[in-house]
Amino acid sequence: MEPPATRGLMLHSRTGVAYRFDAGALCLELLTTGGPGLHHRFEVLHRPADLTAWTERSRLTPTPELRISDVEVADARRLRDALFRAAVAHIRGESPAACDFEIINQAASHPSLAPVIGSDGKRRWSETASGTHLLATVARDAVDLFTGTLARRIRTCADEDCGLIYVDTSRPGRRRWCSMEYCGNRHKVRALRARQDA
Numbered sequence: 001m002e003p004p005a006t007r008g009l010m011l012h013s014r015t016g017v018a019y020r021f022d023a024g025a026l027c028l029e030l031l032t033t034g035g036p037g038l039h040h041r042f043e044v045l046h047r048p049a050d051l052t053a054w055t056e057r058s059r060l061t062p063t064p065e066l067r068i069s070d071v072e073v074a075d076a077r078r079l080r081d082a083l084f085r086a087a088v089a090h091i092r093g094e095s096p097a098a099c100d101f102e103i104i105n106q107a108a109s110h111p112s113l114a115p116v117i118g119s120d121g122k123r124r125w126s127e128t129a130s131g132t133h134l135l136a137t138v139a140r141d142a143v144d145l146f147t148g149t150l151a152r153r154i155r156t157c158a159d160e161d162c163g164l165i166y167v168d169t170s171r172p173g174r175r176r177w178c179s180m181e182y183c184g185n186r187h188k189v190r191a192l193r194a195r196q197d198a
Contacts, residue, residue: 009057011179019181023143024150024167027083027142029058031165039151043077051076051131064113064125064134072131079107079135083142087165090146090154107139161184 007165009021009029009045023029033054044050056063070130082103086096113133114126145151145167153168157178164178 008179019179021164021179022166022169023164024153024157024169025141025145026059027138027145028087028154028165028167030054030076030080031084031087032136033080034077035084035163039084045056045073045077045080048073048131051134060113060137062123062125065128066131066134067128068131070133072135075135076131078103079139083138084165085141086146087154088156090151091165096146104139104142107135108143110136112136112140113134157183 008020009032010018011021011032012018021032023032029128033045033050034040045054048070051068051073052066055066082100086100086104089096089100110132113129113136116124116126118124145154150167150169153173154174155166156162157164157166158176159178162178162183166175168175168177
C-alpha cells in the first residue's frame with residue numbers, strides 16, 4: 001500500500017505553507033480531512049469527489065477506481081470522527097468509547113479493496129470499487145494499528161497549535177512533530193529566537 005520514497009500527504013498551513021505529513025498509517029491520513037468538535041471547521045469531505053481526491057493523495061497505490069455515493073461520504077465522516085476520538089483517547093491513556101470501536105468494526109466488516117497482479121506484473125485493484133470497499137480498507141488498517149505493536153506509538157504533534165495525529169514509525173521512536181518541514185522547523189526558529197533574546 002505504501003508508495004516508494006515519498007510517503008505522506010501534502011498539506012498546507014493556515015498561512016499557505018506547503019509541507020509533507022507522513023501519518024504513518026492509512027487510517028490516520030483520513031484524520032486530515034476534518035474531525036469532530038473544533039476540527040469540524042476543517043471539514044473537506046462534502047461530496048463524493050472530495051473523498052476521491054483524498055484517496056488520490058493517500059498512501060493507497062495505485063489509486064483505486066471508485067464509485068462513491070453521498071451516503072458513503074457521510075459514512076466516511078462518521079468513521080473518521082470515530083477514529084479521531086479513539087486515537088485521542090488512546091494518546092491520553094484513556095479507553096476509547098465502545099461506540100467508536102463499534103463504528104470502526106462495522107466499517108471493517110465489509111469487503112475491502114482487493115489487490116491483484118495485473119498482466120503487466122504490476123499491482124492493481126480487482127475492480128471498480130465502492131466507497132464502502134475503501135472505508136473497509138481504512139477501518140481494517142485501524143484495527144491493525146490499534147491492536148498491533150505500533151499502537152503505543154500513536155502520537156499527536158508536540159506543537160500546541162497543531163492537532164495532527166500520527167504513528168511514529170521511526171526506529172528510535174522519538175518523533176515529536178507532524179513534520180520537521182513545518183512544526184519542527186517553527187520550533188527550531190522559536191528556540192533560536194529565545195536563545196538570542198536571552
